Amino acid sequence: MDEYIATIPMDRHLTARAEYMAKIMVEEMQKITPDVKVKAEAALMFRWSKASEPWYDGEGDLLPWEMVPKKRSRDGSLLPVEWKDLDEKRKQRILDRKHELWAIWDGVGTTVDNPVTA
Numbered sequence: 001m002d003e004y005i006a007t008i009p010m011d012r013h014l015t016a017r018a019e020y021m022a023k024i025m026v027e028e029m030q031k032i033t034p035d036v037k038v039k040a041e042a043a044l045m046f047r048w049s050k051a052s053e054p055w056y057d058g059e060g061d062l063l064p065w066e067m068v069p070k071k072r073s074r075d076g077s078l079l080p081v082e083w084k085d086l087d088e089k090r091k092q093r094i095l096d097r098k099h100e101l102w103a104i105w106d107g108v109g110t111t112v113d114n115p116v117t118a
Contacts, residue, residue, distance in 0.1 A: 004025060011105040015062045044065065063094070067097060067098070
């Protein structure tokens with residue numbers, strides 16, 4: 001199997017949880033296949049997508065794929081825009097939205113119907 005899916009809360013511990021899951025996956029697979037290089041990386045999304053990939057904001061947190069800014073490539077596919085290439089206004093909007101979602105999961109705001117999938 002090349003992908004595992006789990007639902008985890010979208011709070012301030014999201015990145016640590018997702019990276020810990022990837023670490024466990026590598027450690028356990030390494031026990032079964034000690035001579036094979038094993039790697040795993042966490043990617044977050046509200047709905048499963050084969051296109052998703054890890055994307056970290058300027059505070060070092062993973063963001064769900066749906067929140068990642070994207071641009072069209074020459075072939076028409078959508079590619080993620082790197083954090084360093086965003087203007088300050090866009091960066092702030094992303095961070096504000098992340099903190100809003102954290103507040104919701106922390107019980108400060110309303111409930112969310114879409115947990116994050118790692």
